[in-house]
Amino acid sequence: MSATETFDAAKARPLWHRIVVRPESVTLLLLIAAVFVSAWLSPFFADLRFVLESATFYIEFGIIALMLTLVVVSGEIDLSVAATMALSACLFGIAHRAGLGMPVAILIGLGSGALMGLFNGVLVTVFRLPSIIATIGTMVLYRGIAQVIAGDRSVGGFPDWFVGIDFIAVGIVPVPVIIFVVLAILLGLVLGSTLFGRQIYQTGTNPIAARHAGIRVDRLKMILFTASGLTSAVGGLLMASRLGVVRYDLATGGELQVVLIVMLGGTYIFGGRGTIAGTFLALWLLIIIQTGMTVANIAIEAQLTVLGLLLILAIISANAIYAGGRR
Amino acid sequence: MTALGRLVRVREAGLVVMLVILAVVVGAIQPRFLTIATLDIILLAIPLILVAAMGQMMVIVARHVDLSIGSILGFASIAVGMMFRDIPEMPLWLGFILAIAIGAGLGLVNGLIIALFRLPAIIVTLGTLSLYRGLIFILSGGRQVDPNHIPEALIRMAQTSPIGVPWIVIIAFFTALLAYVFLRHLRLGREIYAAGSNPDAARLRGIRVNRVTLVVFSLSGAMAGLAGLMYAARFGYVNPGITGVGFELTVIAAVVIGGVSINGGIGTVPGVVLGVLLLGAVSVALPILGISGFWQDAIYGAIIVIALIVDGSVRAGGLVRLVTGRGG
Amino acid sequence: MKKLMLIASAAAIGLMAGAATAQDQVEIVYIPKNTGNPYFDSIIGGFADACAELGCSFTTVAPATAEATSQIPFITAQIQRGVDVIAISPNSPDALNQVFDRARSRGIQVLIVNSDIPGSEDHRDAAILPVDFTTIGPAQVELLGSMINYDGEIAILSATTDAPDQNVWIADMQTVLESDDAYADMELVTIAYGDDDPQKSTTEAEALLANYPDLAGIISPTTVGVAAAAQVVETAGRAPDLQVTGLGTPNQMRRFIENGTVEAFQLWSPYNQGVLAAHFAMGVNDGSITNEPGQTFDVPNLGTITIGDDNVILTQDQPTTFNADNIDDFNF
Numbered sequence: 001m002s003a004t005e006t007f008d009a010a011k012a013r014p015l016w017h018r019i020v021v022r023p024e025s026v027t028l029l030l031l032i033a034a035v036f037v038s039a040w041l042s043p044f045f046a047d048l049r050f051v052l053e054s055a056t057f058y059i060e061f062g063i064i065a066l067m068l069t070l071v072v073v074s075g076e077i078d079l080s081v082a083a084t085m086a087l088s089a090c091l092f093g094i095a096h097r098a099g100l101g102m103p104v105a106i107l108i109g110l111g112s113g114a115l116m117g118l119f120n121g122v123l124v125t126v127f128r129l130p131s132i133i134a135t136i137g138t139m140v141l142y143r144g145i146a147q148v149i150a151g152d153r154s155v156g157g158f159p160d161w162f163v164g165i166d167f168i169a170v171g172i173v174p175v176p177v178i179i180f181v182v183l184a185i186l187l188g189l190v191l192g193s194t195l196f197g198r199q200i201y202q203t204g205t206n207p208i209a210a211r212h213a214g215i216r217v218d219r220l221k222m223i224l225f226t227a228s229g230l231t232s233a234v235g236g237l238l239m240a241s242r243l244g245v246v247r248y249d250l251a252t253g254g255e256l257q258v259v260l261i262v263m264l265g266g267t268y269i270f271g272g273r274g275t276i277a278g279t280f281l282a283l284w285l286l287i288i289i290q291t292g293m294t295v296a297n298i299a300i301e302a303q304l305t306v307l308g309l310l311l312i313l314a315i316i317s318a319n320a321i322y323a324g325g326r327r
Numbered sequence: 328m329t330a331l332g333r334l335v336r337v338r339e340a341g342l343v344v345m346l347v348i349l350a351v352v353v354g355a356i357q358p359r360f361l362t363i364a365t366l367d368i369i370l371l372a373i374p375l376i377l378v379a380a381m382g383q384m385m386v387i388v389a390r391h392v393d394l395s396i397g398s399i400l401g402f403a404s405i406a407v408g409m410m411f412r413d414i415p416e417m418p419l420w421l422g423f424i425l426a427i428a429i430g431a432g433l434g435l436v437n438g439l440i441i442a443l444f445r446l447p448a449i450i451v452t453l454g455t456l457s458l459y460r461g462l463i464f465i466l467s468g469g470r471q472v473d474p475n476h477i478p479e480a481l482i483r484m485a486q487t488s489p490i491g492v493p494w495i496v497i498i499a500f501f502t503a504l505l506a507y508v509f510l511r512h513l514r515l516g517r518e519i520y521a522a523g524s525n526p527d528a529a530r531l532r533g534i535r536v537n538r539v540t541l542v543v544f545s546l547s548g549a550m551a552g553l554a555g556l557m558y559a560a561r562f563g564y565v566n567p568g569i570t571g572v573g574f575e576l577t578v579i580a581a582v583v584i585g586g587v588s589i590n591g592g593i594g595t596v597p598g599v600v601l602g603v604l605l606l607g608a609v610s611v612a613l614p615i616l617g618i619s620g621f622w623q624d625a626i627y628g629a630i631i632v633i634a635l636i637v638d639g640s641v642r643a644g645g646l647v648r649l650v651t652g653r654g655g
Numbered sequence: 656m657k658k659l660m661l662i663a664s665a666a667a668i669g670l671m672a673g674a675a676t677a678q679d680q681v682e683i684v685y686i687p688k689n690t691g692n693p694y695f696d697s698i699i700g701g702f703a704d705a706c707a708e709l710g711c712s713f714t715t716v717a718p719a720t721a722e723a724t725s726q727i728p729f730i731t732a733q734i735q736r737g738v739d740v741i742a743i744s745p746n747s748p749d750a751l752n753q754v755f756d757r758a759r760s761r762g763i764q765v766l767i768v769n770s771d772i773p774g775s776e777d778h779r780d781a782a783i784l785p786v787d788f789t790t791i792g793p794a795q796v797e798l799l800g801s802m803i804n805y806d807g808e809i810a811i812l813s814a815t816t817d818a819p820d821q822n823v824w825i826a827d828m829q830t831v832l833e834s835d836d837a838y839a840d841m842e843l844v845t846i847a848y849g850d851d852d853p854q855k856s857t858t859e860a861e862a863l864l865a866n867y868p869d870l871a872g873i874i875s876p877t878t879v880g881v882a883a884a885a886q887v888v889e890t891a892g893r894a895p896d897l898q899v900t901g902l903g904t905p906n907q908m909r910r911f912i913e914n915g916t917v918e919a920f921q922l923w924s925p926y927n928q929g930v931l932a933a934h935f936a937m938g939v940n941d942g943s944i945t946n947e948p949g950q951t952f953d954v955p956n957l958g959t960i961t962i963g964d965d966n967v968i969l970t971q972d973q974p975t976t977f978n979a980d981n982i983d984d985f986n987f
Contacts (some may be wrong), residue, residue, distance in 0.1 A: 008468055022423045042736075044732075044735045044736050044737070047735065050731075050735045053731065054728065054732070055729055057727060057728050057731070077449075088687070095635045104417060107712075121635070122637070123632070123635065126639075127444050127635070127636055127639030127640060128639055129589070129636075129638070129639045130589060130590070132392070132447070132449050133392070133583070133589040133635065134632075134635055136576070136579065136631075137583075137628065137631040137635050138628070138632060139579070139628075140576055140624060140628035141625065141628025141629055141631070142628070143624060143628070144622075144623075144624030144625030144626070144627065144628040144629075145625050145628075147621045147624055147625065148621055148622055148625045151619075151621060151815075151816060152621075152815040152817035153817045153818055154723070154747060154750060156749055156750050163753075164753060170734070175917060223555070227573055239724075242753070243723075243724060243750045243751065243753070244750070244752060244753060245698075245723075245747070245749050245750050247723050247750070248749070249722050250723070250724070251724075252720065252722045253720070253722075256453055256456070256457060256756070259450065259453060263450065269446070269447055269450055290728065292639035293726070293733040293734070294716075294728050294729060294732040295735055295736060297714055297716050297736075299464075299469075299690070299702060299716070300464070300690055300716075300717060300718055301462075301463075301464030301465050301469065301690065301719070302461065302465070302565070303459050303461070303720055304458070304460055304461030304464070305457075305462060305465065306461075306463030307457055307461075308338055308454045308455060308456070308457035308458025308459075308460075308461060308984045309454075309458060311450070311453065311457070312440060312451060312454040312455070312458070315444075315446055315450055315454075316440075316444050316446065318442075319444055319445070326523055357866075359865060361865060362865070364864075364865045365865055368858070368861040368862070368865060371861070371890075372858060414833065425715065435771075460719070464690060464691060464719070467691070469690040469691040469696075470691065470696065471691060471692075471693055473693070473906040473907060473909070473910075474908075474909070474910040474911070475885075475906070475909045475910040475913070477910075483889065485889045486889070493890075522708060553715075561857070561886075562853045562854075562883070563882070563886045563910070564859065564882070564907065565690075566691060567690075567691040567717060568689055568690060568691035568692065568720065569691075569852075569853060570853075593894060607712065610858055611858060611861075612860075614847065614858055614859045614862035614863075615862050615865065615866060617845070619816060619848065620848060620849070620850050620855045620859070621816075621850075623855070
């Protein structure tokens, strides 16, 4: 961060400019606009309880997106997150079906997720593979293994206390939403105000300089990939609880949604820039857009088109703002 | 460079060895695998992948990647399929030209966004993967083009030709031959390698890297468009929700297995052809052996990851010394 | 100017009337497995035509993919919209139970259309099935038998290994092949699975031809599979020595009937399912139909319908056979 900060200081942008002209403000504006458009599209939208209930369908991806933000800020990416969700959830389901008991099954689910993340980390740091390709490879691999072990069958039969976490609410706020908010605050603090967080920014801005500054870049990336796998497993378990069953094709295409959330939040795809606040806002933006279009009975093809366009627009605008700040 | 050249040849030899091992092992378990009939099946399984892999390899050699080819394939096949349906007198050759042109156009859009805004190809094409698929539904109204609306002459191209081998197989290998000539003997082709192995150096040498980007994405789209028409020929219908979904992963797998380096600058057409053959042989070996199709993705994934690890170890230097007996 | 105002006021009245009827009309929504599936378009057509007649308001929404969970946001949105009836062809036999319960707790009627959710019957009000599924297996075997003179090796090309409907039909086929002497000379050599994917189904069908050179017939009780098998047999030039039949839609199979690759295949009427489902939903809603096993009701052109055990309702008893004589009468 120090390198870019001096850069910024040299250019001496006015304070208000630095506060206002940043990708997160674009996200916030879009969020506000989306709320109004959705309310205009359908009279059924403006109902906080409904929006919060619908939020539970996307919250799993939001939780993963929070951790992926750290990965992207460090200059890497993890496209295997949805496949990791599916495989860890399937391993959890199969462990439970084998009679291992819920605590052990949950541990297997979480542990396998962490291991899958660790494997990604090994590919990236030991074999020096670009994470973008390495995690496409593991995406196919993890999903394929899930298909082999679970077949086309749903694995279910979980105890009642485990099923339906999205139905448990504090007031009108479902538990998964609370988990998301708590994790956002925690990771926001880690990224924003700890030494580790500063090291993530430095690594993403300039890995070579970071290495010279004594940061153990490989270890840092290994930790982030493992954490990403672990968070994906948490997302997988939340989904298993919400659906009451697990399947190999759980969260198919979810990597697109997760990447979309991170990009919408203004995180710089080349690393070094981005905030948890942006990702937090972006998740709500996505929830509002998808829920608003669905409750307005807008056909799915239009929804796909809007999502694809949004992703491209988000990276273009973030890129433009960062480039403007540097020039 | 000679070490590198030797390395590429080692990779191709390795693929041949893997193909032979696969044939021997599968043939030992199920002798029927080693018949002309099986070879016919393999040849029919690969044309789409082979054609799209030629485009994808150029993209990857130029240090990009194109995830949108499955949606481009779907878009071109739906668009041209609808034209065949609504304008029955449209000649077949025009269908081919249109499919290739539509594909090239969509690919060019990818290239423009990537080059103009200096964005990573993987994210842009992830976005257009979704965008183009949405447009397919809008264009088609969500309706498939049924078999009786696909021209008979097109379907026959997947069945036969004057020399017995189906036309689409001939077209696929001819496309590979063109790609080989283009990459080896034309200046533009060689510029792709230069731009991919070191974009900054390439710029200094006067190579217009942005133009290379536009060219490779247009070609990749064009190839996907051609593959779209071959899909209509082979399967006899095109469906907005099915046609081309997940196709990009198979193609990228074939290209990576074929020894194209994901770091750009390295890769040969014969290697990619062998990679496509290997994947095709695996996909046919599974049903011949009676193994569930559920294994296919896991096996593809494992092959990709192993190919990547080999690629990584090679560049890390160890294997180069081991294989060539000199420094990497 | 006067004319313009007339139009404007007429439009305003129309809008208000629209709003008023929307209040009064029974709202039915149908959620197929995914968009772009011609089979479900026929069901939608049945719903729409019946609703136009019965005076209900009908809409349809669908996800892009038939993935197990993709329908959940759509169901939740319809609950929020306050529709009266959710008719759905679910992508999973169990992943939707939670959201079904929520819909029913708000007084919404949940109808399963086209295939039931085995083991989860408690989570829906009724299931509309296209045909008595116990007749499919024997009918398919008889059809293929008549095409191959009841003699020779036959194979089955199914969807996925765990597809519930297909597995029931295949078990019935095996039973009838073993128990009925008429099929004594027909030998089931293998069951292949094409996962309802065109590419895999095609490769599996080609492998069948390679592995069993003497194969006389293929039964593919799935629309993607039967089209792929027919295409492969045509490509290999093996018709008429190798006969293909199965369950397919007329539009998908028309070409193969016309060029002689396929003699006949079977299906039912997805359109009538939509009609029946709309009549049933309206009847239950206005109290003229009691949703209890054993109760009966009349549907124009479909006759008297009886509600069966587990609230399963059959649209027709036997599958319809399509061949060169009648295929031109159907367009779906």
